[in-house]
Amino acid sequence: MADEENAYTFATTATRQVNLGLDDDGFKMWRGERLPEVTLAYESWGELSAAADNAIIIFTGLSPSAHAASSPLDPSPGWWEYMIGPGKAIDTDRFFVVCANSLGGCYGSTGPGSINPETGQCYGADFPDVTVEDIASSGYHLMRELGVGKLHAAVGSSMGGMSSIAYAMQYPGEINYVISISAATRALPLTIALRSLQREIIRSDPDWNQGRYGDDSKPLVGMSLARKLGLVSYRAADEWNSKFDRSRLPAEKLSGKRFGHEFEIENYLEYNAQKFTNSFDPNSYLYLSRTMDWFDIAEHGDSLDDGMSKLDVRRALVVGVTTDILFPPRQQREIADLMQATGTAVDYVEIDSVNGHDAFLIDDEHFSPVVKKFLDESL
């Protein structure tokens, strides 16, 4: 799957870094701390119109880089290659499309792996608490840097869907359309448990060392195990049933270790975890994973309704996937119902895909028409 293969590439040839123009207090964060300066790595596709009214920001899930799609500067496929490009659902002939590596990430944006300019040391686990709201507001500042005022749309899945909604709540009147895919008004205990356990697995690796590790001493074992648990929660049983069933590894792939891997599914997880582990910063994983546990629309007001009523957009699109166990369809309907109840016009689409929470990365056939229709009608 090309889209997955390239999801975690930091594509230097097309990626730009920009220092957000902040006042002397720096970047004020949602939970009260501050960052003296913030750099965001981003890529863009298409041209900003003269009226600066055709900009779309893509907010990512936990792990992708800014390289959402190929471009002349970097022809390698991006993590949402099928969705973004000339004539595609997010049509770069019409829209000026921007995707940033998340604040707190490790592909060129300020995060725990960055140097704190006030100490000259790497932040590590002293990086301040990052929230979905901070990711959204760093995106807001980025778009200002790029000459954009009011956004045409914010689009995102999973953590990115939360960021899109947060953008609209935090900047009412500054955005016309919102697309939220496989997100949640707030996480429920099962998914908090799954993410908490991933974080605890990383923290339990002695090499994590309270977040102080070097490039040659990363907690790779913990990262690999955590990533495998993530992958299990991102996909759906039926997809794996048809892809792997009970296929065994051929003899030459058996490690001979006691309790070693025997099934193809174990090998698949190993391969994908290793690929990820070698390119992602463990502290970024901890910080970004936790943003999804914390996010709660009710914290934007007295209640979920009150929080969601902050929205002032023309229309929203909410998309859920039938086989998503992390943020299941009922949580997507909850978002849509809440929008409707608080005065936002909303389209709700439930996609019948076998690909679980990760469907948006893979399922071109189902996702492209839904996003295309919504954006076509927005013009």
Place this chain on the structure above:
Amino acid sequence: MADEENAYTFATTATRQVNLGLDDDGFKMWRGERLPEVTLAYESWGELSAAADNAIIIFTGLSPSAHAASSPLDPSPGWWEYMIGPGKAIDTDRFFVVCANSLGGCYGSTGPGSINPETGQCYGADFPDVTVEDIASSGYHLMRELGVGKLHAAVGSSMGGMSSIAYAMQYPGEINYVISISAATRALPLTIALRSLQREIIRSDPDWNQGRYGDDSKPLVGMSLARKLGLVSYRAADEWNSKFDRSRLPAEKLSGKRFGHEFEIENYLEYNAQKFTNSFDPNSYLYLSRTMDWFDIAEHGDSLDDGMSKLDVRRALVVGVTTDILFPPRQQREIADLMQATGTAVDYVEIDSVNGHDAFLIDDEHFSPVVKKFLDESL
């Protein structure tokens, strides 16, 4: 929940140990190895009839001891207290009920923590491969020791359900009734992945040390993390939504550690994992966990149908739980359909419970009537 609290007690006052009467070759195992001797720890309730025709064996899931129910010898509640006793669904006024700690376990039966009589050393990870079939056949030998020939019934859930079916396949004509709850004809990739990951988490703990650890140097961190993942897979989202929602820990329970626990669900998992970790042998966990990945009814013949056609029982009861994500209802229907197609009379019941895979441990209200009806009709 009293049943859960006591699920892992090795209740010495009522538990008996018996050496299985084996020939000079010892205990021949399904995958070809052998054990020179096998001790099983068991408890029993009720009296064997003069005709020795009222015996029921209870096969456990991965972790319980033989203490399935209280008795005058040990009045503490057992792990299936609601189900077994005078006048209860498994009525000890009628039946002679036996429950053994599984072969490979750590509550008094021969397992990796036992001494190998041929070396005088603890088996550790040199213990031979244990399978569901071995657990079933050790149960067969135990019942012979206790004067039972043909069983009235075998009853089990999860791994125990597989063991019940294995008993009936391995000893056709030696059993009249089978009850299989939340089991599978064979495990599918998602559950293989979930169990494989638990095992890898334990193996990755440096204290596991290839299975060689002392009482004071067990891989407790790995065990705790593995158990948490197990618990997540055993329960259902809705149960936790109503029990925990997004409740936060009170300030005095916060550890102050970076990325430490903040939500009640995290504390619940911690409490339950610690309780388990302190009483269960990590190597037993590895061996017994793997039995469920390996079990495949098709290995008892040329195909699933051929394997299941080995059954020669009067009737079977297959029970599934709507919210079970580990062995979902469709896998229960598969068992029942396969029995039906291969000539076994079968009752199939799908229980609408919020308790997921663990429902049989908790949901007296739904489970007792189903088991009671089936066993009443068997007389």
